[in-house]
Amino acid sequence: MGRQAKTVERLRAAIEALSEHNPMTVRQVYYQLVSRQVIENTRTQYQAVSNLLVDARKTGEIPWTWIEDRLRRPRTVGMWSDLSAFAETARRSYRRDVWATQPQYVEVWLEKDALSGIFEDVLSPYGVTLNVGRGFDGWDSIRNAAARYNAAARYNGRKRRTTVLYFGDFDPSGEDMVRSLRERLYFFNISPKVIKCALTKDDIERYQLPPDFAKKTDTRAAKFIARHGDVSVELDALPASVLRDRLTTEVEKRLDLNAIAKVREREAVEIKRLVALLSAA
Incomplete structure (x- = not known):
């Protein structure tokens, strides 16, 4: 049985997005289709994309290596x-x-584990550490970061500053995570410069990213809506090429x-x- 026209269009857009960057998670492909206005941002559409990507890999239309699952990985022993x-x-x-020879210590923090593959590829040549929070980081992660920044600030007996480049969603929680990170690091007497590099309101307008409504169940929603309006966009919606270029630029100008x-x-x-x-x- 042949595919419907809408399904063919979704598959074409998915292959186009994956050709530009791979591998991606199913979630990344979904938000790329949302940002390209191929589909609407709904749970039903997400499941439809997920099913389509399975079928396309089974038929060989999309290589298996183009889609990755970052959570379900075997823990092998090197031999x-x-x-x-x-x-x-x-x-x-x-x-x-x-x-040892850098004027400042730089780290990148990422809200979304689904995007970590892109970030790891970009950051590896520079030796920059990536910290994936999966939302608000736990206190153990914050304490470990404070220890890293304390050691970096006194590397080889000389003082230097620490800069944290943050990448997260534009929504009530995503906008509040920078404040939370600063305050919780300060509990350990650490005060790095924390900069949100993406996603911003300017990104949404510049790249015409389709918005969703802010989650009203989020306790930070009222304050966020009063300041930015009833809009919410996930970092995954930003084109992968734009995200790579932004990350590279923000890192290089500090090294x-x-x-x-x-x-x-x-x-x-x-x-x-x-x-x-x-x-x-």
Whole structure:
């Protein structure tokens, strides 16, 4: 049985979005279709997209590797046949600390685990830590962050500032998370500069992202609506290319890129030595 015209259009848009960036989670693909105004933002539409992506992978129209499930992952134990086989892992894994020569310490905080793949790909070359909150972070996560920032501020006996770049939804909770993060870190006598980089009201207008209504059950809704109006948009709706560019720009303008390049040069020399030692064993 052939697909209906609406289903064909959804599949075409999904393949287009995934061709621009993959892998994505089902949730990411769904919000990309919402932002492109292919579907409405409803639970029924989400399930329809989920079913369509399953069918398209079964028929080979969408590669299995283009869709990922970041929650259901096997916890495997790393093993190697011998030291020479481990040498390749060592080559890929060894990273020299870039923060010893940086004027400030930078971290990125992300509200949505579904987007962490995009963020990890962008941040890895810079050695920037990604903290995924999945909403409001628990106190243990906040305490651990405070310890990291305290150590970073006194790295090698010199003081330097810490900047946290925050990416989250534009809704009552998403807008309040920056305040919450600042206040809870201050409980541990840590006061980094916290900047919300996305999603902003300007992003919604600039990229014409389709809004939803703010959740009235959220205790922060009344204050949010009074300030911004009855509008709510998830970070997932922002085009992946825009999100990558925003993240890259915000990180790079706070780092000494020349210092990182010098660290990478020394790192390459050390990797060759390490691989030679392991391969000869």
